[in-house]
Amino acid sequence: xxxxxxxxxxxxxxxxxxxxxxxxxxxxxxxxxxxxxxxxxxxxxxxxxxxxxxxxxxxxxxxxxxxxxxxxxxxxxxxxxxxxxxxxxxxxxxxxxxxxxxxxxxxxxxxxxxxxxxxxxxxxxxxxxxxxxxxxxxxxxxxxxxxxxxxxxxxxxxxxxxxxxxxxxxxxxxxxxxxxxxxxxxxxxxxxxxxxxxxxxxxxxxxxxxxxxxxxxxxxxxxxxxxxxxxxxxxxxxxxxxxxxxxxxxxxxxxxxxxxxxxxxxxxxxxxxxxxxxxxxxxxxxxxxxxxxxxxxxxxxxxxxxxxxxxxxxxxxxxxxxxxxxxxxxxxxxxxxxxxxxxxxxxxxxxxxxxxxxxxxxxxxxxxxxxxxxxxxxxxxxxxxxxxxxxxxxxxxxxxxxxxxxxxxxxxxxxxxxxxxxxxxxxxxxxxxxxxxxxxxxxxxxxxxxxxxxxxxxxxxxxxxxxxxxxxxxxxx
Numbered sequence: 001x002x003x004x005x006x007x008x009x010x011x012x013x014x015x016x017x018x019x020x021x022x023x024x025x026x027x028x029x030x031x032x033x034x035x036x037x038x039x040x041x042x043x044x045x046x047x048x049x050x051x052x053x054x055x056x057x058x059x060x061x062x063x064x065x066x067x068x069x070x071x072x073x074x075x076x077x078x079x080x081x082x083x084x085x086x087x088x089x090x091x092x093x094x095x096x097x098x099x100x101x102x103x104x105x106x107x108x109x110x111x112x113x114x115x116x117x118x119x120x121x122x123x124x125x126x127x128x129x130x131x132x133x134x135x136x137x138x139x140x141x142x143x144x145x146x147x148x149x150x151x152x153x154x155x156x157x158x159x160x161x162x163x164x165x166x167x168x169x170x171x172x173x174x175x176x177x178x179x180x181x182x183x184x185x186x187x188x189x190x191x192x193x194x195x196x197x198x199x200x201x202x203x204x205x206x207x208x209x210x211x212x213x214x215x216x217x218x219x220x221x222x223x224x225x226x227x228x229x230x231x232x233x234x235x236x237x238x239x240x241x242x243x244x245x246x247x248x249x250x251x252x253x254x255x256x257x258x259x260x261x262x263x264x265x266x267x268x269x270x271x272x273x274x275x276x277x278x279x280x281x282x283x284x285x286x287x288x289x290x291x292x293x294x295x296x297x298x299x300x301x302x303x304x305x306x307x308x309x310x311x312x313x314x315x316x317x318x319x320x321x322x323x324x325x326x327x328x329x330x331x332x333x334x335x336x337x338x339x340x341x342x343x344x345x346x347x348x349x350x351x352x353x354x355x356x357x358x359x360x361x362x363x364x365x366x367x368x369x370x371x372x373x374x375x376x377x378x379x380x381x382x383x384x385x386x387x388x389x390x391x392x393x394x395x396x397x398x399x400x401x402x403x404x405x406x407x408x409x410x411x412x413x414x415x416x417x418x419x420x421x422x423x424x425x426x427x428x429x430x431x432x433x434x435x436x437x438x439x440x441x442x443x444x445x446x447x448x449x450x451x452x453x454x455x456x457x458x459x460x461x462x463x464x465x466x467x468x469x470x471x472x473x474x475x476x477x
Contacts, residue, residue, distance in 0.1 A: 027061065034065060039072045046077050046084065054084035063092035070101050071302060079108050091120040094129065100302040103132050111137070115144035118153065123170045124277060127156045131166070164248050165241040167281070168262040168271030171195040177203040177211055177232065182224025184214070199258045202269055203232045210238060210261040210269045238263050239273060245281050250372055252278045318453055326351070326460035333468035336477035342409060343471055346418055351463030353397060354425035358455040361386055361433025366448050369441055383434055390430025391423070398422035413476055421467035425459060428466075432458040 027038040038057070045053040058066060058081075066088065070078050082089050082105055094102065094117055106114055106129060118126040118141065130138055130153060138157075142150050152170050159165025173194055175184055184201065188194065201219065203212040212232030222231050237255050239248055239262045251257065252275060262271040330337075330347070337343050365382070368374035374382055398419035406415025436454045437447030471477045 027057075028065070034068055034072060039069065042069065042081070043073055043077065046073070046080050051084040054081065055086065055088070058085045058088055063090065064096045066093045067096035067098070067101075070105075071098050075104070075302075078104060082108075091117055091125075095121060095125045098302050099128075099132065100304070102129060106130075106133065107137065111140040112144045114141045119145055119149045123152050123156060123271075124167055126153055127166055131157060131161070159241060162245045163241070164239045164243045164245065164262050164273060165271075167245050167248065167277055168239075168241070168273050169277075170271045171198075172202060172261075172269075172272040173198055174202040174204050174208070174210075174269055175228070177205060177227075177229040179228050180224060181219055181222045181226050181228065181231065184219060184228065185224070199274070202261055202272070203228050204269055208268045210236065210263065212236060213261075236261065241265070241270060246370065248273060249278050249281045253282070315453070319456075322453060322457040322460070325457060326464060329461050329464045330468070333464075333472065333477075336468060336472050340471070340477040342411075342414065343468060343477060346405065346414075347464055347467050349401065350418065350421045350425050350467045351460045353422065354429045354459035354463045355456050357390065357393060357426050358429035358433045358459045359452070361390070361430050362437060362451055362455050365434045365437045366451065369437060369447060374438070379438060383431070386430045386434045387427070390426045393430075394423035394426030397426065413474065414471075417470045417474060417476055418467060421463070421470055424466040425463040428462040429455070429459045 027034060029035050042054060042057050045057065058069065061069065066085070070081065073081055078101060094105075097105070109117075114129075118129060121129065126149075130141060133141070142154065145153070156166055156168075156170075173188070175187065179187070188201075199216060201214045201216070202210050203214060205211050212229070212234045213236050214228055214232045218231055237251055237257060237260050239251065239260050241262055241264050248260075252260070252273075257275065259272050259274045261269050262273060264270050333343075365374060365386075368382070398421075401422055402415040402419025404415075405418050406412040409415075432455045436458075437451045440447040440451060468477075
């Protein structure tokens with residue numbers, strides 16, 4: 001039988017699913033990204049105001065791919081795209097949207113429509129959608145919601161941003177520890193209002209304090225007459241409701257958690273955090289520190305231009321001030337530079353290499369602090385480690401640049417000066433790269449935000465000062 005005959009004999013639903021999968025495959029490249037030609041086709045249909053064509057193109061896509069499509073089209077086309085795909089713009093797409101894109105779309109929708117979407121989302125996703133709205137718009141949406149859903153979201157919004165209270169979901173399963181396995185299975189089957197997806201059941205005492213967990217695999221394999229307190233896992237990781245989301249993510253990583261109970265100040269179970277939420281947090285936090293080190297703000301390509309300019313310009317102005325400070329050091333030695341012009345040619349090498357070395361150390365230390373690898377217990381050992389690394393790198397680079405300079409300009413004296421300055425500035429870079437973020441952390445300041453300014457200032461100033469100062473002290477200039 002030919003392939004065509006086989007397809008004719010397929011049930012209609014299977015044939016439709018196969019056609020849909022084939023069309024979706026055509027829209028994605030080998031790295032599972034939307035193809036440029038597909039995006040162009042959608043944009044052309046939007047320009048032609050052909051809503052039916054847009055709908056047909058988008059329909060086969062997964063909700064996550066539809067969310068990606070919103071980021072790939074121009075900002076002024078996103079509302080038109082949302083109107084064109086109509087019912088495809090479901091809660092799964094809303095939950096996957098980039099924060100800036102979602103905020104644009106949500107602000108354009110009527111309050112009752114946003115409220116309807118929020119009621120279908122899990123609490124944590126609904127909070128993420130509403131928390132960035134203006135107070136007036138936020139209250140208008142909440143007023144349209146059912147009392148129970150509104151109360152849950154208002155409670156979540158009362159917690160600090162980026163805390164476990166904002167991140168947690170209030171949809172979880174909790175039962176008394178005295179219940180038997182059989183009773184629990186019957187309970188899960190009979191109560192339709194329970195969450196549709198969960199991995200473990202929380203066991204609580206009479207005060208609703210979590211005392212253990214039961215994985216679904218355990219429940220299904222145990223005899224019905226066994227009490228839960230005999231089979232539950234008592235050792236569990238509890239998340240205080242006020243804990244920062246970065247610390248929550250670290251606990252999930254350290255203890256390989258799938259889900260964890262969230263407790264209030266009195267120790268009562270009020271929610272849970274699941275690993276799918278943590279994946280997003282890990283991605284956000286990992287990129288955030290890198291962007292803060294460079295002073296690039298949020299670094300989101302969907303962020304409004306004015307906000308991006310403001311975030312970057314602030315740090316560029318600070319860097320301008322530090323550059324003036326470094327140039328003032330050079331000004332102290334302008335007489336020496338005038339007598340020996342080669343100093344002006346070579347001094348950027350010393351400061352530049354010191355800056356690169358400092359940035360390397362800084363990146364390692366900030367990551368170590370963020371992941372709790374660097375603590376009070378090993379700070380001294382880490383300082384000594386970076387000192388030895390800086391000394392070894394400085395000696396190697398100093399030998400290379402010193403030998404090359406001495407041979408190129410036939411001036412061993414000049415080679416020795418630049419080699420010594422390279423060693424000195426590398427030591428300064430290594431020590432500044434660890435001492436600056438550690439000191440800022442002690443003063444409760446995020447080291448990712450301002451460390452780079454202090455480190456590059458130290459390496460620029462000491463690079464120029466050590467090289468030019470040694471040239472003057474040794475009689476080279």
